[in-house]
Amino acid sequence: MKAKRAAVPYGIWMVIFIIVPMLLVLYFAFTTQEGAFTLQNIATVGRYSNVFVRSIWLGAVATAVSLLIGYPVAYIIARTRACWQSVLILLVILPMWMNFLLRTYAWMTLLEDSGLINNLLEALGLGRVHMINTQGAVVVGMVYNYVPYMIFPLYSVLAKMDPSVIEAAQDLGASQARVFWRVVLPMSMPGVISGITMVFVPAVSTFIISKMLGGGANLMIGDLIDMQFLGSSYNPNLGSAISLVLMVLILICMGIMNQFDDGESKGGGIPL
Amino acid sequence: MKKRILGLLLAVLFLTPLAAPAVATQGGEDGGEAAPLTGVTINVYNWGEYISNGVDGSLDVNAEFTRRTGIEVNYTTFESNESMYSKLVSGGANYDIIIPSDYMVSRLIDEGMLEKLNFDNIPNFQYIDEAYRNPVYDPQNEYSVPYTWGVVGIFYNKNYVTEEVDSWEILWDEQYAGKILMFDNPRDTFGIAQKLLGFSFNSTEESEWQEAAMLLKQQKPLVQAYVMDQIFDKMASGEAWLGPYYAGDAAILVEENPNIGFAIPTEEGTNFFVDAICIPKGAQHKEEAEAYINFLCDPEIAAANVDYIGYSTPESAAKALLDEEVVNNPIYYPPQEVLENAEIFINLPEETSLLLDELWAEVKMGGPGETATLIAILALFLALYIAAVLYKRRKAKREAG
Amino acid sequence: MKILSKIYMGLVFLFLYAPILVLIVFSFNDTDTMSRSVWSGFSLRWYERLFQDRMILDALRNTLLIAVVSALLSTVLGTSAAIGINGMKRLPRRLMMNITNFPMVNPEIVTGVSMMLLFVFGARALGGLSLGMGSMILAHTTFCLPYVILSVLPKLRQMDGHLYEAAQDLGCPPVPSFFKVVLPEIMPGVVTGMIMAFTLSIDDFVISYFTSGTTQTLPIYIYSMTRKRVSPEINALSTLLFGAVLILLLVVNLRQARDKREQKARREEAAG
Numbered sequence: 001m002k003a004k005r006a007a008v009p010y011g012i013w014m015v016i017f018i019i020v021p022m023l024l025v026l027y028f029a030f031t032t033q034e035g036a037f038t039l040q041n042i043a044t045v046g047r048y049s050n051v052f053v054r055s056i057w058l059g060a061v062a063t064a065v066s067l068l069i070g071y072p073v074a075y076i077i078a079r080t081r082a083c084w085q086s087v088l089i090l091l092v093i094l095p096m097w098m099n100f101l102l103r104t105y106a107w108m109t110l111l112e113d114s115g116l117i118n119n120l121l122e123a124l125g126l127g128r129v130h131m132i133n134t135q136g137a138v139v140v141g142m143v144y145n146y147v148p149y150m151i152f153p154l155y156s157v158l159a160k161m162d163p164s165v166i167e168a169a170q171d172l173g174a175s176q177a178r179v180f181w182r183v184v185l186p187m188s189m190p191g192v193i194s195g196i197t198m199v200f201v202p203a204v205s206t207f208i209i210s211k212m213l214g215g216g217a218n219l220m221i222g223d224l225i226d227m228q229f230l231g232s233s234y235n236p237n238l239g240s241a242i243s244l245v246l247m248v249l250i251l252i253c254m255g256i257m258n259q260f261d262d263g264e265s266k267g268g269g270i271p272l
Numbered sequence: 273m274k275k276r277i278l279g280l281l282l283a284v285l286f287l288t289p290l291a292a293p294a295v296a297t298q299g300g301e302d303g304g305e306a307a308p309l310t311g312v313t314i315n316v317y318n319w320g321e322y323i324s325n326g327v328d329g330s331l332d333v334n335a336e337f338t339r340r341t342g343i344e345v346n347y348t349t350f351e352s353n354e355s356m357y358s359k360l361v362s363g364g365a366n367y368d369i370i371i372p373s374d375y376m377v378s379r380l381i382d383e384g385m386l387e388k389l390n391f392d393n394i395p396n397f398q399y400i401d402e403a404y405r406n407p408v409y410d411p412q413n414e415y416s417v418p419y420t421w422g423v424v425g426i427f428y429n430k431n432y433v434t435e436e437v438d439s440w441e442i443l444w445d446e447q448y449a450g451k452i453l454m455f456d457n458p459r460d461t462f463g464i465a466q467k468l469l470g471f472s473f474n475s476t477e478e479s480e481w482q483e484a485a486m487l488l489k490q491q492k493p494l495v496q497a498y499v500m501d502q503i504f505d506k507m508a509s510g511e512a513w514l515g516p517y518y519a520g521d522a523a524i525l526v527e528e529n530p531n532i533g534f535a536i537p538t539e540e541g542t543n544f545f546v547d548a549i550c551i552p553k554g555a556q557h558k559e560e561a562e563a564y565i566n567f568l569c570d571p572e573i574a575a576a577n578v579d580y581i582g583y584s585t586p587e588s589a590a591k592a593l594l595d596e597e598v599v600n601n602p603i604y605y606p607p608q609e610v611l612e613n614a615e616i617f618i619n620l621p622e623e624t625s626l627l628l629d630e631l632w633a634e635v636k637m638g639g640p641g642e643t644a645t646l647i648a649i650l651a652l653f654l655a656l657y658i659a660a661v662l663y664k665r666r667k668a669k670r671e672a673g
Numbered sequence: 674m675k676i677l678s679k680i681y682m683g684l685v686f687l688f689l690y691a692p693i694l695v696l697i698v699f700s701f702n703d704t705d706t707m708s709r710s711v712w713s714g715f716s717l718r719w720y721e722r723l724f725q726d727r728m729i730l731d732a733l734r735n736t737l738l739i740a741v742v743s744a745l746l747s748t749v750l751g752t753s754a755a756i757g758i759n760g761m762k763r764l765p766r767r768l769m770m771n772i773t774n775f776p777m778v779n780p781e782i783v784t785g786v787s788m789m790l791l792f793v794f795g796a797r798a799l800g801g802l803s804l805g806m807g808s809m810i811l812a813h814t815t816f817c818l819p820y821v822i823l824s825v826l827p828k829l830r831q832m833d834g835h836l837y838e839a840a841q842d843l844g845c846p847p848v849p850s851f852f853k854v855v856l857p858e859i860m861p862g863v864v865t866g867m868i869m870a871f872t873l874s875i876d877d878f879v880i881s882y883f884t885s886g887t888t889q890t891l892p893i894y895i896y897s898m899t900r901k902r903v904s905p906e907i908n909a910l911s912t913l914l915f916g917a918v919l920i921l922l923l924v925v926n927l928r929q930a931r932d933k934r935e936q937k938a939r940r941e942e943a944a945g
Binding site for chain 3: 004007008072086098106109202204226229247
């Protein structure tokens with residue numbers, strides 16, 4: 001009985017530092033600078049619908065690419081001999097522990113018109129390609145930063161999968177493709193779902209990657225929020241309203257994803 | 273060009289007794305006034321790349337200040353007047369020294385966010401030239417001390433831009449699409465469009481601002497990025513070929529890269545700016561901050577400082593210490609006809625200021641978009657959610673049945 | 674592994690490591706020009722300059738201080754919270770877990786902005802305090818807490834709940850019996866949680882950016898570096914950070930491997 005009480009300090013902490021701040025966002029979103037109630041801020045968010053469309057689109061593309069790249073990686077690792085698995089997983093994690101600003105900055109040097117990739121292409125006689133300051137560059141940056149979040153949950157689900165199930169399907173005469181589509185993929189669905197959320201949420205709300213790799217035309221919701229709080233047009237009320245809409249959007253996404261998650265295995269987290 | 277200054281400084285350094293580095297000395301050689309101030313740290317908030325920092329044998333201004341007075345400096349930088357303003361009014365940080373530009377100084381004065389300076393603590397104010405005292409942005413000269421001044425012009429890469437650069441119009445030239453940089457702050461960016469259209473920077477006509485915004489939106493597809501100090505890197509590496517920026521930065525850009533040129537569109541006019549040192553309201557170390565201002569106004573320090581950062585000094589005494597080459601360089605000390613046709617930013621009335629914020633966000637973010645689109649997105653997500661819930665229920669039922 | 678999957682993994686690792694390699698290589702570049710992609714000889718001068726840069730060293734000190742304090746704080750709070758949650762009935766437990774999960778799914782930028790509003794509000798109420806070290810420690814502790822809880826909870830579940838009761842039945846008072854019986858059992862989870870909190874805190878940029886006031890941590894300093902004239906100092910810094918993380922990770926993994934071996938040995942002992 002007494003054990004419960006051990007959670008009290010934590011409960012108080014979370015109320016002060018999570019719930020109260022959220023209420024403050026709510027308050028700011030619905031008030032003017034003088035503190036009077038208004039719906040104007042929320043209405044103004046509509047003017048930036050194109051920013052929302054762009055962010056969701058880029059986030060979705062980055063998530064899809066991460067899934068396409070990450071699934072085979074997770075699958076291959078899960079099928080490797082046990083002693084190699086932890087090494088490979090460690091190799092996937094390692095880049096994540098380099099500061100993410102630096103990682104993104106590194107991509108800037110690679111993708112620039114006079115950057116390394118272009119120098120290499122020219123040396124090979126292939127001619128230069130314009131890459132930086134495009135939506136593609138932003139997607140590359142997102143995939144690079146977030147693909148490990150896709151790989152972990154997929155790996156942890158795939159590694160737990162009983163190989164005898166697959167063998168059974170094969171024994172019953174299913175082709176490899178059929179085994180994958182009918183057995184492996186459905187069974188790894190919890191991993192896919194949690195991977196998608198773990199990539200999509202940070203990708204949609206990033207505010208550095210777009211600035212560094214996207215140039216002037218590809219700013220995202222995060223940049224818009226930053227602009228209202230510490231950037232070039234100070235308006236915390238509008239900033240709170242944008243944050244609120246973003247939060248609602250993300251929570252709905254989580255809701256959708258939760259419906260597909262059977263709730264048994266919370267795939268993953270970040271293994272250290 | 274840096275040699276003479278350096279020699280001078282070395283002389284000064286050797287004349288003074290060798291002091292222990294960094295850690296609080298007795299405040300030492302410049303009279304006793306510094307002694308009671310030791311052990312304090314002041315928060316200085318300045319533009320990026322805007323102080324001599326000891327690189328390449330230049331004077332490390334902050335370290336020298338600490339050495340002389342024992343006051344430590346916590347030095348942080350901002351990118352634009354507007355972001356400095358955000359940080360200041362958001363209330364999250366207590367600064368002792370800020371260095372905003374003219375129009376921002378008057379905005380802060382109007383909003384009661386600056387402390388009045390005690391000029392008894394700033395005897396070196398005497399060196400500030402008459403022309404820079406009692407400026408429009410601080411008519412009684414109670415709140416600010418000019419730090420540097422300058423004008424805005426266009427940096428261009430001579431390898432790719434071979435025509436003569438004499439108009440802001442070149443920033444709208446499609447043959448340079450994707451190689452053009454613009455300022456990442458509203459006043460400077462709109463200023464260029466305004467001069468191209470022949471308007472005043474300080475217009476209060478909504479239509480004029482709208483027109484300028486239209487022009488900037490037309491330009492946007494050609495713009496590589498809206499940047500501030502990243503211009504150094506992007507111009508030097510050849511990533512960008514054209515970018516408007518402050519004349520003082522030619523000290524680094526033009527001198528280190530022979531293929532970069534600088535031009536001021538004299539006909540259309542440009543922006544003349546003064547950046548001034550102020551103490552924000554509620555500063556916790558006002559006296560120490562005033563000592564810092566006084567230190568920066570010391571002609572020798574001011575000369576070493578502008579010699580490194582390249583901006584123009586408002587002190588004749590400091591200017592006298594600079595190389596002939598610099599003083600006679602029209603980039604740093606432009607001829608009269610440029611200055612005559614240059615306009616200074618004045619703080620905008622609140623209504624115009626709000627309009628500008630809105631237009632600026634529109635230019636940067638694209639738009640304005642339709643509210644309906646956003647509602648549609650939310651509705652779509654909600655519909656997906658409901659569909660998912662229904663799907664799951666049916667599946668559960670089927671499995672149960 | 675089949676040859677095809679080997680090639681695939683090779684390509685993925687190239688994608689993951691190429692940018693880091695580029696950063697590291699160019700930290701040794703002897704260049705006077707600002708070009709980031711032309712090699713002109715080996716030099717250690719950027720490292721030299723790095724160690725002369727007082728602001729970087731200050732930032733490093735701040736970063737470590739904040740990371741240590743918030744890791745300790747979140748470990749203590751989080752462990753006790755986990756014990757409390759573990760002793761709860763289904764419904765309150767679900768509520769607590771939802772609160773715990775919230776900061777993990779909420780976009781980082783929204784968390785950062787909301788805490789900034791709270792701290793500014795608090796600083797004003799307390800009479801002109803400035804955000805800085807204190808606010809950052811509070812913020813970091815908050816976003817580290819869920820990770821600690823999630824790594825301690827599974828260990829508590831694995832533990833035989835009767836152990837604690839048995840100790841008390843044998844006359845050991847609650848507090849000593851916690852330290853003597855429960856804590857040793859869940860120690861691996863606690864340590865993992867603490868290390869995770871430490872690394873998360875060191876690496877955090879977004880939340881620090883909004884709650885830092887005048888204090889600079891390494892990520893914030895790196896951010897301001899990327900916004901200025903870029904100097905290869907930044908590459909030198911990233912190389913050192915990467916090296917440090919590499920060592921830390923190696924230590925952690927060796928420790929985990931040892932734990933696993935010990936566990937296995939213990940299980941075998943118990944079985945045999």
